[in-house]
Amino acid sequence: MAASAERIRRLAAHLNPAGHAGQEGTLLMERTRARGASSGFKVAVLGAAGGIGQPLSLLLKTSPLVSTLHLFDVVNTPGVTADLSHINSSAVVRGFVGNDQLPAALDGVDLVVIPAGVPRKPGMTRDDLFNINAGIVQKLCEGIAKHCPRAVVNIISNPVNSTVPIAAEVFKRAGTWDPRKVLGVTALDVVRANTFVAEVIGVNPEIVDVPVVGGHAGVTILPLLSQVTPSFSFSKEETEKLTVRIQDAGTEVVQAKAGTGSATLSMAYAAAKFAEQCLRGLSGETGIVECAYVSSDVTELPFFATKVRLGRSGVEEIHPLGPLNEFERSALSKAIGELKGSIDKGLNFVRK
Numbered sequence: 001m002a003a004s005a006e007r008i009r010r011l012a013a014h015l016n017p018a019g020h021a022g023q024e025g026t027l028l029m030e031r032t033r034a035r036g037a038s039s040g041f042k043v044a045v046l047g048a049a050g051g052i053g054q055p056l057s058l059l060l061k062t063s064p065l066v067s068t069l070h071l072f073d074v075v076n077t078p079g080v081t082a083d084l085s086h087i088n089s090s091a092v093v094r095g096f097v098g099n100d101q102l103p104a105a106l107d108g109v110d111l112v113v114i115p116a117g118v119p120r121k122p123g124m125t126r127d128d129l130f131n132i133n134a135g136i137v138q139k140l141c142e143g144i145a146k147h148c149p150r151a152v153v154n155i156i157s158n159p160v161n162s163t164v165p166i167a168a169e170v171f172k173r174a175g176t177w178d179p180r181k182v183l184g185v186t187a188l189d190v191v192r193a194n195t196f197v198a199e200v201i202g203v204n205p206e207i208v209d210v211p212v213v214g215g216h217a218g219v220t221i222l223p224l225l226s227q228v229t230p231s232f233s234f235s236k237e238e239t240e241k242l243t244v245r246i247q248d249a250g251t252e253v254v255q256a257k258a259g260t261g262s263a264t265l266s267m268a269y270a271a272a273k274f275a276e277q278c279l280r281g282l283s284g285e286t287g288i289v290e291c292a293y294v295s296s297d298v299t300e301l302p303f304f305a306t307k308v309r310l311g312r313s314g315v316e317e318i319h320p321l322g323p324l325n326e327f328e329r330s331a332l333s334k335a336i337g338e339l340k341g342s343i344d345k346g347l348n349f350v351r352k
């Protein structure tokens with residue numbers, strides 16, 4: 001007992017302040033810590049030092065569903081890792097910096113969350129980020145295909161309407177494509193819709209549930225206000241105003257941040273909740289339903305966001321759109337038109 005305590009002390013002395021240990025030190029630390037930890041999943045955040053990455057990693061560090069948290073970025077993960085590792089929650093945090101460390105960051109991971117890439121500035125569309133972010137997502141997904149091909153992947157990087165098709169195409173080429181495992185994160189649209197709708201109906205936003213379908217940009221974001229819980233009958237004017245506010249909410253934040261970035265805190269909240277739902281599904285919990293942008297045959301498009309049921313293999317069932325009113329049918333056809341171009345752009349980027 002005393003000898004093993006001494007061994008841990010000696011190994012700890014070799015750790016640098018960023019929490020990087022030699023392999024032996026890390027394994028021993030994880031085993032030692034794991035004694036007091038509940039069993040959980042190994043999760044990697046790629047882009048962990050960024051505006052979303054840091055608060056998202058904070059929330060995941062405090063999640064009882066996470067036993068090991070790998071933080072990967074091309075810069076600054078040692079500091080973020082040292083900081084988060086002092087929090088007395090059970091998840092063990094390890095930092096990885098630079099592309100050489102991507103394989104280790106992905107090794108044995110159950111869930112990969114990707115907020116890597118540049119955010120919008122005022123006047124830009126999400127599609128304006130394509131030229132930089134497409135290549136980032138492609139490279140990271142090539143790493144996933146090699147080092148954790150069975151992981152569930154949550155893609156936050158914009159333009160989500162194109163980055164999810166990019167990921168799918170990378171995995172197809174690598175022979176690891178499993179459509180149940182790749183989910184574009186549209187959870188922030190649902191969080192916003194619930195908040196804005198609650199303001200109109202005058203209830204606690206936590207009891208509101210608005211299905212948001214389509215994609216994650218402008219008119220492709222389609223809140224199905226006719227299907228809101230608790231049920232409520234919106235006027236035509238309320239429907240139009242709420243729909244536009246939900247569609248433009250990202251731009252509202254970009255403008256308010258005035259050149260310093262886009263939504264980070266609300267995104268981290270939405271992404272952490274969504275990741276936890278994926279983990280609950282993986283753990284065998286039943287009845288987990290969330291909206292996400294996935295490979296789908298609900299419309300003529302190969303990717304579309306709807307409610308999906310999450311389970312041990314990722315997406316286990318894709319819910320149909322349900323009954324739409326006239327406003328929603330017309331909005332759906334606009335969404336499909338725009339989404340098609342974004343999907344083709346993503347697929348062609350990898351096929352080129």
Ligand SMILES: NC(=O)c1ccc[n+]([C@@H]2O[C@H](COP(=O)([O-])OP(=O)(O)OC[C@H]3O[C@@H](n4cnc5c(N)ncnc54)[C@H](O)[C@@H]3O)[C@@H](O)[C@H]2O)c1
Binds near residue numbers: 075115116120160264
């Ligand atoms: N899906 C959504 O609802 C949603 C919401 C908000 C933001 N976003 C998107 O999320 C992305 C990130 O936003 P942010 O505000 O965190 O940006 P940010 O610039 O603050 O952070 C991005 C991080 O990614 C890192 N990065 C860049 N290249 C990388 C690579 N190859 N590997 C690993 N990390 C890399 C950067 O070093 C940085 O730390 C943007 O594309 C943004 O548009 C999506």
Ligand SMILES: O=C(O)C[C@H](O)C(=O)O
Binds near residue numbers: 126158254263
């Ligand atoms: O609007 C953005 O560029 C970021 C994100 O997609 C959002 O919806 O907040």
